[in-house]
Amino acid sequence: MKLKEIIQRHHWLSVETTLLQCYPDQQKNIDGYRKVHEILLQLPSVDTAMQLQIYWVADEDHIEQGYHDVSGLESDEAIAYSIEFRPWAEWLGMAVTEETYAVYTELEITAHCLFGMTFAGFDEATIQSEWNEIIRASEELENMSEEERKRHLLTVDELFRELRGDD
DSSP states (O other), X not given: OBHHHHHHTXXXXXXXXXXXXXXXXXXXXXXXXXXXXXXXXXXXXXXXXXXXXXXXXXXXXXTTOEEEEEEEEOTTOOOEEEOXXXXXXXXXXXXXXXXXXXXXXXXXHHHHHHHHHTTTOSSHHHXXXXXXXXXXXXXXXXXXXXXXXXXXXXXXXXXXXXXXXXX
16 A cells, blocks of 8 residues: 555544654644645655655664664665655655554554654755755765865764864
């Protein structure tokens, strides 16, 4: 079943309840999620071969802590792709994997997808603007000379030393 069909099967109040059970700290953004849900109900989906999967990523030190990863999976590859910046119409056209259905209810799938879709904002223009900024910064980094990189960037070791206050 595609995400669009799942979203259409449930009323907002049920989605809101599940969203707040999964992400209690998001009460402050609940109006934004409601508006996105309304948009998704009206938005036509775009067919895509990418499938939507959700799985639990445990914290290495505390197995009960972690997060639900929402990603795209190409049917002929075993690679999970980040989809936070994909158009919402593409999200809606993705079929949900059987593995996801085995672990999550439709309401949980909807809640985790709403959370993932709005990672960078509650409207597609804001999300696109964030994506454009990432591309701009990436291109700027790519065009830096070695001298500029040394002057403006830190290695991971240098960053850790700086954070620890080492001299």
